[in-house]
Every structure is written in structure tokens, then in C-alpha cells.
Amino acid sequence: MAHGAALRRRAARARGWPGQERLRSLPPGTAGARTVAGLSERWPRGVVTGISPEAPLPASCRPTGRDVRPSECARQQHSRGKAARRGTQSKEFGQGNRGTGDPGRKWARGLSRARARGSRPWPWRLRATERARLAKAVGCSLDEIAITRGATEALQVMIGGYNKLKPGDAVAYADLDYDSMQYAMNWLKDRRGVDVITTAIPEPATYQNVIDHYTKLLSDNPRIKLLLLTHISHRTGLKVPISEISRMAAERGVDTVVDAAHSWGHVDFDVKDLNSPFVGFNLHKWIGAPLGCGFLYIQKDRLGDIDRHFADEDFDADDVRSRIHTGTANSANYLSIPAALDFHHAVGAxxxxxxxxxxxxxxxxxxxxxxxxxxxxxxxxxxxxxxxxxxxxxxxxxxxxxxxxxxxxxxxxxxxxxxxxxxxxxxxxxxxxxxxxxxxxxxxxxxxxxxxxxx
The missing domain is CATH 3.90.1150.10 (Aspartate Aminotransferase, domain 1)
Structure with a gap:
């Protein structure tokens, strides 16, 4: 048995770390060239990762082309969570599928082996592929998104970096918004010298009375310049009519920043459907990526309204990635994002x-x-x-x-x-x-x- 284990380790060293062939395929000096990597034989259960955004979905992940009844969808979930199937809070930290979790562990082992051998795998070169996949999936261009460690980080840097506020202006949020985002809005009082206005969503809520509530809020408080909205509230589950409210706010000269942590991967929509220039997303809740994965969206013509993150100089001022400087992050988690997207598309939004x-x-x-x-x-x-x-x-x-x-x-x-x-x-x-x-x-x-x- 020991001899067999040694042979397997030797074979693994010969193959190199997962994705090494992808890195080798990048032209010298090119950070972010996209390649199609034939990695399917390396991943459990035939899950394919690392495909370019232009490539078709792998055959195992393509929609069937026929109507699928809701009761059939659950049977497509190869989940490790069946032992806790009566636990009705799986979204708390997301529910990864076999195809998401195993590649994440494999990337982690591979990157560790590479570092142990003294080589540096430069994972951020590969991260451009993940960004491109995300941009295509969410319906925007590559230069409008940057990967973050979650929706909280994404929204904090956009709220804190929003530079159109001046003393005497006001910002607003509701009781159903997420705590960390409320804190960030409160912080603007000291950072920007603005007033903070809070409101409570009507209870019981209806589609029209929520729209009317926000319309009255902005009409009664014309100094409001930034409005926090949550697509699906983590408190009650209320799905707010973001598109209508964002459009109404824009007509009054008010920008919206949208918390989509609980909606994308859960609700079928593209980011443009929200009519908001600033949106924060999670990937571990409903897409099923590992913890520590999210991204921000900044509408291309609005990038200048968000300050560079602590005067970042790693990227040019016109590069959206300069709006978030995370530092050293868990690259294995980021490199598992394509597997999560493959599974999401396999089921169908x-x-x-x-x-x-x-x-x-x-x-x-x-x-x-x-x-x-x-x-x-x-x-x-x-x-x-x-x-x-x-x-x-x-x-x-x-x-x-x-x-x-x-x-x-x-x-x-x-x-x-x-x-x-x-x-x-x-x-x-x-x-x-x-x-x-x-x-x-x-x-x-x-x-x-x-x-x-x-x-």
C-alpha cells in the first residue's frame, strides 16, 4: 500500500499542479490571455473547468433543450449536503456541489505543491479567465467587474469610495438592508459630512407599496443622493422591485447601490436588468463557489464616481480592478469559480x-x-x-x-x-x-x- 501511494505521489509530481498547462499556454508577458484547457479528466465526475468564455459549455453541463419540471431540477444536484437535507438554511454559507468543492481542494493542493518546489504559479494571470466567465454570465463587459472576497467587501468599497457626495447631502437605507451595508452608509456621515436617513419597508409589503414608499422617501428628502437597495433581503426574503426603484431614483438624480448577495444564482436576471450603476455580488451563497468569492460591478461610464481603493497603483485609474485591492487571497477558491458556474448553467437559472x-x-x-x-x-x-x-x-x-x-x-x-x-x-x-x-x-x-x- 505504501509503495502504491509513493507511485501516485510520483505521478502527481510528473503531472504538475492543476492548470499548469493553462499557465504555460499564456504568451510571455500576457496577464489574462484566455485559453481552453482540457482538464475534464482531472476533475471528479467529469466536471470541466477553466474553459474560455467563448467556448461552449461542456456536454455534461448543457441544458437539455426541453422544458424541465421544477421537481426534476433537484435530481441534478450532486450535493454532499443530503445528510442535512432537513436543514433549511443551506444558503448561510452556500451549498457547493461535488464539482465545485473537489476542484477547489485540488487547486489548493496543486498550488501548495508548486510553492513547495520553489515555483510560483502566478494564479492572478489565470484569474482573468474567471472574470471573463463571470462577466459573460452576469451580462456585462469584462472591464465592469472585479473579483472580491464577497458582496460585503464589494459593497463597502463602492459605498465608501462613492465620491459625488458633499457636506449637506444625504444618503438613505432601509431596515431590511444588510447590517454591514448599513454600517458603511452610517460611516459616510463622518467620511463625507452627509446626513443618514433610515426608513422601514412597509409591512405587509406589496409590489406597489414598496415602490410608492421609496418614491415618497425621495420626494420628501430631496437632499438624498445615494440610496442603498437590497435585491433580496436576508432578513425576510422580500424581493424588492429594484429596476423600477432604480429608474425612479435616477430620474431624481439619485444613484443606487444594490446588494445582490442573495439574488444572483437564485433569481434569473442579468445585472443590466437592475438599472443600477453599482452592484455587489456573492458567489458562495447561491452559485456554490467556495467561501471568499464575490465580485463588484461598476457601470463602465461611472467608474470615475468611485475612488481608487486606498489610492491603488497596481492598476490604471481607468481599470475597475483599481477599485478593490484585496491583497493575497485564496487563489484556489477563485480558480474554482468556473466549476460553480458550470453547475449553475447545468441546472439552468x-x-x-x-x-x-x-x-x-x-x-x-x-x-x-x-x-x-x-x-x-x-x-x-x-x-x-x-x-x-x-x-x-x-x-x-x-x-x-x-x-x-x-x-x-x-x-x-x-x-x-x-x-x-x-x-x-x-x-x-x-x-x-x-x-x-x-x-x-x-x-x-x-x-x-x-x-x-x-x-
Missing amino acids: ANKFARLQYLRDRWVKQVVDVPNLTVMTPEDHRMYGALTSFRIDGNTTREQSVAITDYLTNEWGVFTVRRGGVAKGEVIRVTPALYNTPQDSDLLARALKAAARRF
Whole structure:
């Protein structure tokens, strides 16, 4: 056995680190030449990574060309998460598939071996391929995106770097926006000398009353110049009509910065659909890339409105990458992004969204008539995806929410999470994933009915 292991290690050294042939194919002095690499035999289960953005999807990842029922989509998920399929919070750190996780580990091992041999694999040369794949997938040009360590970092540098504000202006955000983004908006008071205006999304929300709410907010506060919007709230799951609000804000001379951490890979859309010049994305939540992957989008003709990150000089001032200087990052995670995109396209964005809404609808329809239980997203398919929170009447504190989540976990084996920050009190969030089954939704509905009687 030891002899066999030694032979395998020797063979691995002879092959080199994963992607070495891709680096060798780059012309000397060219950082970012895109090549098609035949790596499929190296990845588990035939997952192909590292293809150029112009190349067709591998055969195993192409859509079937026929209508796929939502109930079929889950069967395409080769997930390691089946042991926890009743855990309805997989989005917390994303749910990678076999094809995403294994290449990430292989890249990490390969890069470590290369460094141990004293060679330097220059992974950032390869990163241009990942950027190109992302740009094509999200529907923008390569020079409008830069890779970050997540949506939080992406949005922080755009909010903090937004240079059109002057003392006396105002910025605004809502109760359903993400905490870290709220902090960044609050910071602008000291950084830019602006006033910070907060608001609460109507409850219950409807498509029109949310638009009307933001219209009134901007009409009543004409000094607002920057508005934070969240496409899908991590608190309640509300899907905000971003396109309409961004268009209305632009007509009033207000820029929007959009938190799309929970929407891309979850909802089927292109970045241009949002009508916003500044958008931050996550890749580990719904695309399934490893932790520490995200990107920012800055509309090409608006790049000058965001300062270079700490006066970065690694890239020219007209290069979007100068707006984020991360330093040394986990290159193996970045190099796994194509595998995540391959899987996402294999399932199909529309199929994925349909499946997630189907699982959400299945439990919501069974509890919507429970007298003392409120579902926090409306029955309007334009305003939710997988995430939906609920509140049991009278249970609005942290302690009460923890008691309910503990009950659901300990008595029913269903994992949910509490979320604070909502103006009218705490909520409990449910987030199914592709590997969840309709029976999981049924179990959750029974558990919620029991919780509503108990609390």
C-alpha cells in the first residue's frame, strides 16, 4: 500500500499542479490571455473547468433543450449536503456541489505543491479567465467587474469610495438592508459630512407599496443622493422591485447601490436588468463557489464616481480592478469559480428559481391560514424566491425567537435561524435549497403549525 501511494505521489509530481498547462499556454508577458484547457479528466465526475468564455459549455453541463419540471431540477444536484437535507438554511454559507468543492481542494493542493518546489504559479494571470466567465454570465463587459472576497467587501468599497457626495447631502437605507451595508452608509456621515436617513419597508409589503414608499422617501428628502437597495433581503426574503426603484431614483438624480448577495444564482436576471450603476455580488451563497468569492460591478461610464481603493497603483485609474485591492487571497477558491458556474448553467437559472419557489410555496400554502403566524413575503411571485421568514404573533424579541428556533430544531429536526433588525420585531427565516425535497417542506409546515400552537 505504501509503495502504491509513493507511485501516485510520483505521478502527481510528473503531472504538475492543476492548470499548469493553462499557465504555460499564456504568451510571455500576457496577464489574462484566455485559453481552453482540457482538464475534464482531472476533475471528479467529469466536471470541466477553466474553459474560455467563448467556448461552449461542456456536454455534461448543457441544458437539455426541453422544458424541465421544477421537481426534476433537484435530481441534478450532486450535493454532499443530503445528510442535512432537513436543514433549511443551506444558503448561510452556500451549498457547493461535488464539482465545485473537489476542484477547489485540488487547486489548493496543486498550488501548495508548486510553492513547495520553489515555483510560483502566478494564479492572478489565470484569474482573468474567471472574470471573463463571470462577466459573460452576469451580462456585462469584462472591464465592469472585479473579483472580491464577497458582496460585503464589494459593497463597502463602492459605498465608501462613492465620491459625488458633499457636506449637506444625504444618503438613505432601509431596515431590511444588510447590517454591514448599513454600517458603511452610517460611516459616510463622518467620511463625507452627509446626513443618514433610515426608513422601514412597509409591512405587509406589496409590489406597489414598496415602490410608492421609496418614491415618497425621495420626494420628501430631496437632499438624498445615494440610496442603498437590497435585491433580496436576508432578513425576510422580500424581493424588492429594484429596476423600477432604480429608474425612479435616477430620474431624481439619485444613484443606487444594490446588494445582490442573495439574488444572483437564485433569481434569473442579468445585472443590466437592475438599472443600477453599482452592484455587489456573492458567489458562495447561491452559485456554490467556495467561501471568499464575490465580485463588484461598476457601470463602465461611472467608474470615475468611485475612488481608487486606498489610492491603488497596481492598476490604471481607468481599470475597475483599481477599485478593490484585496491583497493575497485564496487563489484556489477563485480558480474554482468556473466549476460553480458550470453547475449553475447545468441546472439552468430559470429551473433553479422555479424549483426554489416551488419548495417555498409548498410550505407557505400550508401555513398561510394559521391565525397567529405571519408570512413575511406576499403571495406575489415577483417578490420572493427561496427565502421567506415568518413571525408568530407576540414573539418579537431575540429570546422568543431563539426559543422557537430551538424548538424546531430539537423537536422536529428542522433548522431555521432568527433574524433581527426588522422594524416591527424579530423574524425566523426559512431557506430551502435544491437538495431539499417536497417532503421536507411538508415536515416544516407541520412543525410551524405545532410551534404556532405552543408559542
